[in-house]
Amino acid sequence: MKILLTTLNSKYIHSNLALRYLYAAAGSHRDQMEIDEYTINHSDDYIFTELMRKDSRLFCFSCYIWNIERTLYLAQMLKQARPNVHILLGGPEVSYEDEEYLFRHPYIDFVIQGEGEGAFFSFLEQYAATVPDYGQSPGLLYRSGGLVRRNEPHPPLKFETVPNPYAFLPAEDDKVLYYEASRGCPYKCAYCLSCIDNHVRVLPVERVKEDLKYFIYKRVKQVKFVDRTFNFDERRSLELMRYIVETDNGITNYHFEMCGELLTDEHYAVLASARPGLFRFEIGVQSTNPATLEAIRRRGDIDLIARAIHRIKEIGGVELHLDLIAGLPYEDYHLFRRSFNDVYGLGVDMLQVGFLKLLKGTPLRDEAARYGYVFRQQAPYEVITNSYISADGLVRIKMIEELVGLYHNRGGFEKTLARVLSDSSNAFDFYEAFALWYYDAGHQKRNHRKEDLYRILRAFLLRWAPAAAGETLDRTLIADLADATNKDVALRFESEGWELPKRGGTR
Numbered sequence: 001m002k003i004l005l006t007t008l009n010s011k012y013i014h015s016n017l018a019l020r021y022l023y024a025a026a027g028s029h030r031d032q033m034e035i036d037e038y039t040i041n042h043s044d045d046y047i048f049t050e051l052m053r054k055d056s057r058l059f060c061f062s063c064y065i066w067n068i069e070r071t072l073y074l075a076q077m078l079k080q081a082r083p084n085v086h087i088l089l090g091g092p093e094v095s096y097e098d099e100e101y102l103f104r105h106p107y108i109d110f111v112i113q114g115e116g117e118g119a120f121f122s123f124l125e126q127y128a129a130t131v132p133d134y135g136q137s138p139g140l141l142y143r144s145g146g147l148v149r150r151n152e153p154h155p156p157l158k159f160e161t162v163p164n165p166y167a168f169l170p171a172e173d174d175k176v177l178y179y180e181a182s183r184g185c186p187y188k189c190a191y192c193l194s195c196i197d198n199h200v201r202v203l204p205v206e207r208v209k210e211d212l213k214y215f216i217y218k219r220v221k222q223v224k225f226v227d228r229t230f231n232f233d234e235r236r237s238l239e240l241m242r243y244i245v246e247t248d249n250g251i252t253n254y255h256f257e258m259c260g261e262l263l264t265d266e267h268y269a270v271l272a273s274a275r276p277g278l279f280r281f282e283i284g285v286q287s288t289n290p291a292t293l294e295a296i297r298r299r300g301d302i303d304l305i306a307r308a309i310h311r312i313k314e315i316g317g318v319e320l321h322l323d324l325i326a327g328l329p330y331e332d333y334h335l336f337r338r339s340f341n342d343v344y345g346l347g348v349d350m351l352q353v354g355f356l357k358l359l360k361g362t363p364l365r366d367e368a369a370r371y372g373y374v375f376r377q378q379a380p381y382e383v384i385t386n387s388y389i390s391a392d393g394l395v396r397i398k399m400i401e402e403l404v405g406l407y408h409n410r411g412g413f414e415k416t417l418a419r420v421l422s423d424s425s426n427a428f429d430f431y432e433a434f435a436l437w438y439y440d441a442g443h444q445k446r447n448h449r450k451e452d453l454y455r456i457l458r459a460f461l462l463r464w465a466p467a468a469a470g471e472t473l474d475r476t477l478i479a480d481l482a483d484a485t486n487k488d489v490a491l492r493f494e495s496e497g498w499e500l501p502k503r504g505g506t507r
Contacts, residue, residue, distance in 0.1 A: 014175065023169060024167055025117035030168060065380035071089070075087045091116075115156060116139075159202065173221065186232045216249050223254050263312075288302040340353075352409070356383045372387030
């Protein structure tokens with residue numbers, strides 16, 4: 001029996017940790033198993049052709065909000081082309097479905113729900129049996145004698161018994177490699193699936209150190225910890241960070257999701273001893289509105305977070321990402337503006353503006369009527385409007401988010417933006433005006449070379465702040481371009497002039 005583990009990742013540089021866990025947990029069944037990953041940027045024809053080239057009997061798809069619709073379409077085509085193959089789905093996007101799901105999707109044979117490693121191994125044991133008894137497979141949704149049955153969940157595993165997901169597979173040096181040192185989250189944010197089980201299971205520190213040796217030896221570019229709150233345990237996080245500093249190979253960097261309020265003097269001391277670029281921190285602020293934070297059951301103290309950010313910036317060498325979510329309860333357009341300015345004013349490397357998604361299984365989805373939520377009925381279940389912010393308001397924030405991504409998060413405009421936004425309390429107003437002008441001019445309809453983004457920004461500033469325009473502004477823009485590219489590009493840019501070239505093609 002040949003078995004394929006597969007998924008559609010959101011980008012090529014991403015890799016799927018779940019598939020690697022399942023492969024490692026499969027035991028003797030690994031001999032019949034392979035992993036092949038695609039992306040949502042691949043065409044359906046390409047993926048279908050690749051799947052058809054396999055001689056697998058069982059196709060196992062890892063399902064998430066970004067790939068579920070495409071996965072179902074591909075699975076249906078595969079079943080039509082090869083009626084005798086079996087199709088299994090797993091992952092968070094199918095873990096909260098009931099028996100009706102298999103009636104709606106008759107081409108799906110099995111669904112593994114919840115934590116996968118133990119449930120998948122139990123399923124494989126039955127699948128390989130001469131006379132399978134799927135009633136003995138915990139966490140399985142399946143067909144039996146014309147009926148659909150749903151087994152009780154598999155009990156949570158002792159995390160230390162889960163094999164290292166990279167023990168049997170080579171590291172890919174051109175991708176971000178994901179790693180999990182703890183499973184679960186101590187907090188209960190109402191929009192997050194982790195709030196369902198707020199019991200944290202951790203790997204022993206020595207096990208984590210042993211696992212990290214592989215990444216260090218292979219000199220991978222980036223290891224991204226998927227732990228929901230890496231520093232929930234101060235002593236544990238410090239020991240692992242010190243180990244990373246001590247074993248630094250000069251190439252690998254480590255990305256953590258951190259709680260800013262829990263950072264201590266000891267954490268700052270470790271950062272001060274680290275190579276610049278060794279650590280990247282992502283800190284979820286989500287909102288600075290107290291009523292909003294209370295409604296989503298999230299702790300948050302912007303003053304403590306601000307102090308932490310200032311300390312880290314004083315030390316230097318740590319890339320900082322801060323997150324906001326638009327569409328949360330009690331946060332209207334003007335309150336979101338305040339949250340945006342509060343966070344933008346901290347001067348971090350990336351301000352990631354996300355949009356609330358009412359995920360299956362989360363408390364906030366269950367409370368949707370309370371807050372007047374209207375949301376997409378298909379994945380990714382993004383909010384369209386609620387009782388506090390209009391659909392037009394959220395669309396406008398999407399426009400602003402695109403400009404923040406192009407001009408702040410991608411870098412290359414530091415001097416110009418610092419000059420224009422010397423008072424960061426009006427950052428939202430700047431990006432709002434820029435976004436409205438950008439869209440009215442039709443710039444969103446085309447992909448732009450990096451150099452052309454400088455021309456577009458200058459054209460806007462001539463209208464938005466004509467007093468700040470002139471030769472000084474031009475020199476600042478060209479200096480930013482030279483820093484972001486090289487002097488030759490800047491010289492060519494000056495010779496071509498500030499007029500935006502007419503180019504064919506749209507997005």
